[in-house]
Amino acid sequence: MDQRSATRHDARMFIKIRNGTYDQGAMVVDISRTGMGVEMHDTRNMRIGDRVEVHSEKLGFLNGQIRWVRGNRLGILFDMNSNNAAKIAGFFKYYHR
Template structure:
């Protein structure tokens, strides 16, 4: 049996991490933990329901990352996949995180 879910996989390498922050959608703000991150996006675990659909614009605020904007690509069982807006500021923030703050951690399943 072949399943074709039409999911576009992230092209950049993912790195597991445990960065705590907040995700903001419109006037709602939810505590979140970034589970893995790449130059183009991140997977987050949210502490409370985030009532936003795929394609919704969100902001991620984390102490080690700063403020990143992106779009929700998927949601599943309390987890959210975010694709970052492609701009030089986002690339600089991610590069800075990997250079100064990132520590490899075991992947959470």
Template sequence: MRNLNIITRRADRKYCRIFGKVRYLNNEVDARILNLSITGAAVEIRTPLYAASGSRVQILAEDLGTLHGIIRWSHNGRLGIQFDPNSNAQAQVASYFRFFHKDVKPVLTR
């Protein structure tokens, strides 16, 4: 069997519904965090954000604060964002899971 050099997730993701914004340069769009881990998040955006994979962005949410990250993928209005390991994102997400998170089941399936 061949190794396809596929990068896999390093942390378990949990479903959530956190509303906020994604900021790229001077553009800011409404967003909803669909799932979250200490290393990254999947985010659904309401309007197009013209940022390529590898672009640095910020997630702004009341429950989480400001999280800095890098876009790893985008598809059909969704973004995969890996948090910047040099930021305080891991501590902020761990605090969210400890004090605020309630388990959420997906409403619609694809």
């Protein structure tokens, strides 16, 4: 499935994003099976192409890559591996209605 055509769902949950040694809190704006859009107070240390780790109580630890940065928002494309896929499927099954 093309990641841009994945259905996005509104979601509001607090996450932490780790970009190397830089850690910052963020709020999820929307989420799909392939990625998420987040809002942050400060995106200065976030660059397109950077590898990131997303930490969430509901999602666990997910790996991905920053695909876009616009103002105080950014998009993360999840790594497409079985571990991330299982965590995202679990989120949609148990948390997102």
